[in-house]
Amino acid sequence: MEPAIRIQPGKERQVLVCRGTGCESQKAKVIFDNLEKELDKAGLSGSVETKYTGCHGFCQQGPTIMVMPAGTFYCNVTPDDVAEIVETDLKGGKPVERLLFLDPKTKDRVLTFRDMRYFNPQRRIVLRNCGFINPEDIDDYIAVGGYEGAKKALSMTQQQVIDNMKASGLRGRGGAGFPTGMKWEFANRSVADQKYIICNADEGDPGAFMDRAVLEGDPHSVLEGLIIGGYAIGATKSYIYVRAEYPMAYERTLIAIDQAKKKGYLGKNIFGSGHDFEIKVKLGAGAFVCGEETALIASIEGKRGMPMPRPPFPAVKGVFGKPTNINNVETLANIPVVMTKGGEWFASTGTEKSKGTKVFALAGKITYSGLVEVPMGTPLREIIEEVGGGILNKRKFKAAQTGGPSGGCIPAEHFDVPMDYENLTQLGAIMGSGGLIVTDETTCMVDMAKFFLTFTQKESCGKCVPCRLGTKKMLEILTDVTKGKATLEDLDQLVTLAEDVKNGSLCGLGQTAPNPVLSTVRYFRDEYEAHILKKECPARVCVRLIKFQVNPDKCKKCGQCASACPADAITWKKKEVAQIDSEKCIKCRSCILACRYNSID
Amino acid sequence: MKEKLQEIFSNHHGTRDALIPVLQDIQGEFGYLPPEAMDAAARFCRMSPVEVYGVATFYAQFKFDPVGRNIIMVCQGTACHVMGGARILEEVASQLQVAPGQTTKDGRFTLETVACIGACALAPAMFVNKDTHGRMKPEKVAEILNGAGN
């Protein structure tokens, strides 16, 4: 799905410069400034419009530039390349070949984004505008149909809006997948003098960044979602709770709110409907648990972000004791489209119980990491091999980890699983917020479980005992495993404790914290046993169990290890097996990562 | 300090729900939360100082000691972990001779970790103040640190 491109009247072409966090960190601002200068020099300022956009997802190849309407897509652009693009493409009408995307499979240069295998299988609803509009210009959003959904909703009854939402089958994208329409209905039925709708933009899952991309690239879609939701449930006040780690998302959200206020889309009597609606932005302060609804509410109220048992549910007693509905960014970004195109239209995409699309943050040992949006039910294989370009360095796929610290992994034997809520839950890996971390044979699954548990253990609020101390004890056992100090009894204890923490914890954080452990034990018990019984880490990750010796049977004598060693601990001569000097070795694993043949034990 | 606090308070409504934004502004001004400022924030938000302390220590963002002139953040998110973020952290820590959360003796650097900044596609990533350095390698650390302000 491609958005309607709006080019300024009187201009012929448009150059889009991506300024999402990824590209911005690689001098996108300088590129943009150079572009304006060069266009001016070339006398093209009158006919070519420049625009910067939010992230369009292909961060791996950033910074990127697109020339519209042709769709010419330039990758890895440096500030010095700009002059050539202006000269050759915009003036000369020919693409700059060397900056076009190189398809690694066909070895061909690809001219437009439409032809790229990365974008091709994607279907963009949530990210429909990301990378194509200027996130700091409300008119750009309006030009592509923005705020039409809100206008339509406000002309309907609350129940009609809720019914439409129910018909869409949209489920909360924050992780639990609760049907949004039903959630609205509950909040709608609560009677109170004041209700709230909150946008949860506290994207805490390490490895997921779709919410950030939406707020950075298309903040108005979230505001519009809130306006529609607020109307449906009868809320006149709203908060957007943004992670403090996302300064750009915060800034752009503030700008968007300001612009919407000036247009009369926020404030008193919005769109002349008689309905009032205001949005405030709250900046989180670094606590993963505040993604949990009741903890988020506590945090907004200025308290320690500790969850409260439910019931009472936020729909009955939420922020400041008032009925409150909380939706996540990705959910909200879907809503304007559900309104304009209708619930049935939305429900036509996806699987039986999982409608619409899902944005995945593809990362890890994959060729193209970035944001991808695909229809619900797209097989994992397609996401990894087609969109993601396969595993990095031609290594072997081991597992995909979904759902971050709350999730689990999908091993190679389930590589073809269609990705929807039910299938993932069945495999013990949840949809979560959409983090999709790809691992290969150099990833240790025990270490992976330990990584997530370290995270949840650190992020536990400490209120309930199973989470506060249970995760600590689990982490201690896991650490013993990675040091070769654990027994099989310890492994059994780990699993029973994991079950107790899952059953016994107060909130979602604790209830799901054991998932990475349970899931890896389920699919990779052999790796655990190797650590315990053989005192070996098959993936060569757990440093205490690595000998740092070259296995002469596997060594292909290529010398990659020697050149990667930062400590000059490896000696290698052509056609000879490399030697590691254990005195000098600092156990940094650079050699292991460099070796394509897994020949270092 | 009194005037600066007054200025911060004048931008907020003196109720409990303003506490976290007030603390964020205080940290923005002073780099950390001085005890006197927490005490003043407590009065402003009409809470007891210990509750302010309880809230502030709950959130990872808040610091209780003065920070260095440059903040180095090394991402330890999933993608960065898988791509070797721990190794980058080790390298930075060993070059600066401080552990995460600490400030170098000369006050030039404070080292911190972050549990994902959403730059997963650039993993492993580290940040010097507001600058992002993606696809980090241990050998690039020295150059980046040298490039930071004094």
Added chain:
Amino acid sequence: MDDKLTLTINGISVRGKKGQTVLEVCRENGIKVPTLCFHPKMPPYGGCRLCIVEIQNMRGLPPSCTTPATDGMNISTHTDRLFRVRRTVLELLLAYGNHNCLMCEKNGECELQNLVYEHGIDSVRFKTTFAPKPVDDSSSMIVRDPNKCVLCGRCVRGCLSVQVNGVIDIAARGSDSFITTFNGGLLNDSNCAFCGECVASCPTGALTPKQSHFKGRPWELKKVQTTCTYCGVGCQLELNVKDNEVVKVTTDPDLGGPNKGSLCVKGRFGNDFINHPDRLKVPLVKKNGSLQESTWDEALKIVADKMGSIKKKSGPDSLAFFSSARTTNEENYLVSKFARAVIGTNNVDHCARL
């Protein structure tokens, strides 16, 4: 309006009232659900995960202390699943603390001790890797031992919600959490008013009254309910007595009275004057310009004779009586009666105005 509810608990039909929690209904019906962070005076917390129950058509294991009772609820309070979680919770608490009952002041009235016993725990299956933290012994009234703390938050709620003194809160998070004063200082350097609400609400030996240490085991103490001797609030308290000595003051919201289980520093920690060596033990009579020990017989004879003779010589209004706002009603009544009926003067007053 009918506010009666009918619920099923462990297969038995019971009654409850609208607005009650599941725990309250259980307790009213004699069903014992274990609790640790729950305290009847305080807002519920739902953190210890011991009062969890299973409720039909409800996900997970909701804590009974926060879950509102609703009509028709079907609740189980003692299933194997619940028992297993509760046991794990208790074992985890034991693994991460110093819970040696032999050396604990709270032995015999410790809620954790009782729970561990009730759950049949005779060993902890987890390896203990507990690192002790320093004990705060700075104040002369309250000893804080974080190693015995289970982070139930009762002291904090007592301080913040009941007394609203704002001295302690939970700091940090997760397994690093600890109970703290402002900026982590010692209790004696804090703004603590030493009301002892925290001590009274602590279920373990983490907060104990210092003056009572080694003065008597709970089962050796006789508790006598009385009214506080200090200000005019009239707090109800219990004097804990061992060997004719008041060694501790305790409270209970069930004692009635205006204070609902709360006290201030004087009522809770200010009764050691009772045993003070300076107490007057025998009558004193002034002889040759100085007070000397005497007998009741001699002293009372002097008083009766002297007052009698002054009354005779100078009239009843040359005598005056100061009664006391610190003695009982009965005694004030008698002083008034004495002045008026025995001596015949209205010269009787007390320090109401001072």
Added chain:
Amino acid sequence: MTNSIEELENSDVILLTGSNTREMHPVISSFIKRGVVSGKTKLIIADPRRIDLVDFADIWLRQKPGSDVAWLNGLMHVIIKEGLYAKKYVEERTEDFDALKKAVSTYTPERVEEISGIPAADLIAAARLYAGAPAAAIAYAMGITQHINGTDAVKSVANLSMLCGNIGIESGGVNPLRGQNNVQGACDMGALPNVLTAYQSVTVPEVREKFAKYWGVKSLPEKPGLTIVETIDAAAKGQIKSLFIVGENPMISDPDLHHVEEGLRKLDFLVVQDIFLTETAKLADVVLPAACFAEKEGTFSNTERRVQRVRKAVEPPGEAKADWEIISEIASRMGYKMKYANAEAIFDEMAKITPSYAGMSYARLENGGLQWPCPTADHAGTKYLHKEKFVRGKGKFHAIEWIPPAEPTDSKYPLVLITGRVLSQYHTGTMTRRSEGLNGLAPECFVEINPIDAQKLGVANGEFVKISSRRGSISAKAVVGETTDVGMVFIPFHYFEAAANNLTIAALDPQAKIPEYKVCAVKVEKVA
């Protein structure tokens, strides 16, 4: 208190004045604080000191000491002028409204500002807040009463409360907070020079006859007796020759201690019955060792009129005896037979002749006590007074004019002294100074001085200073801070070694005979 302590938690507005509740009545302050924190209660504090509770207040009025009648009249002025008073209540349940209206008409906010220093706008805001509350309570303590016009101030408080219809309703009322455990009971029992139990006046012949008959004597004296301060005066003049003191310590608690000592030394005979050898007992001819509260049976009546049991937990030390036993023995030796089996027998005798206690018995006091009036054995006690109608019929407004304090400051004694108490000490310190923990928290006397005055005097925090009045001087440690205003110092009176009452003036309220502890003129000097 007209109302009960627990009702304070549900008041819409509490006007708290002349009470450092957080230190003097910590448990009551918790009820107030809980109300404030829950958002239910708005708190107005009128106090010259920045007491801790100011942190919880919505409005803080910092009046000059001795200006209470003025600002109270000012509040009523605003409330009447703006028509915010309870018109129906005033019409149906009160009398003499016009006299009040006339009296307060001259107390414009501007004039009140001049007298009290309270900004006119704050006064108006407080008036609106108080008058706008469905149920507003006033709580006060000695800060209101210990002035030469203390009675006037109390009447003004009652005026204000009635004006807004707050007497006789739940969570409203006029609530004096009693400083000592059984002040209420001592008053109820007739340990006062002008009344017998339950405030039955000695000047009423039927009352005297009733009691004389009940007590088995021919007659009872009809002339009201002397109050404490008057007694000391009379002793100094040689009119009082014998004084029997039960558990009091006038050598610390009474104003102008040099004068007190003079009076006590002049007596022919002084008996002190106490638990310790107090400063007063040291002057006695006979000292009788008494049992403390933990060593005897009895009852106390608290500030909300709740009568509760006192129970014996331990035996008294040595030969010490309960006060009632000692009194009984002396009476018997003087030829009046007082023989009681136990404290309960006394209570039963008292209750029979005390209407408001008539329905009480030890058995009925078991669970939480009873609040008087409790006239019959089936009466549940009274949570708040004057419900539906006042005891006297209609509530009477009093027209009150403000008068200035007895001793104004001048160039020689430029500072106003306020005396009071601290949390961990109690009254004359007889008990608390012998409690290790309590005394440790506040072991020595101090004087609070505002930083501006301290700078003028060249005094630093923690330095010793000499404080003098026309009557004497003491030295104490300076505590420099914002608690007291410029021109004002505060000293707690608990400490015999630096007794604040060496400085205070024995100027009395003409009606209640309360000394003006809260205002006198002093100077502060640096100790060389």
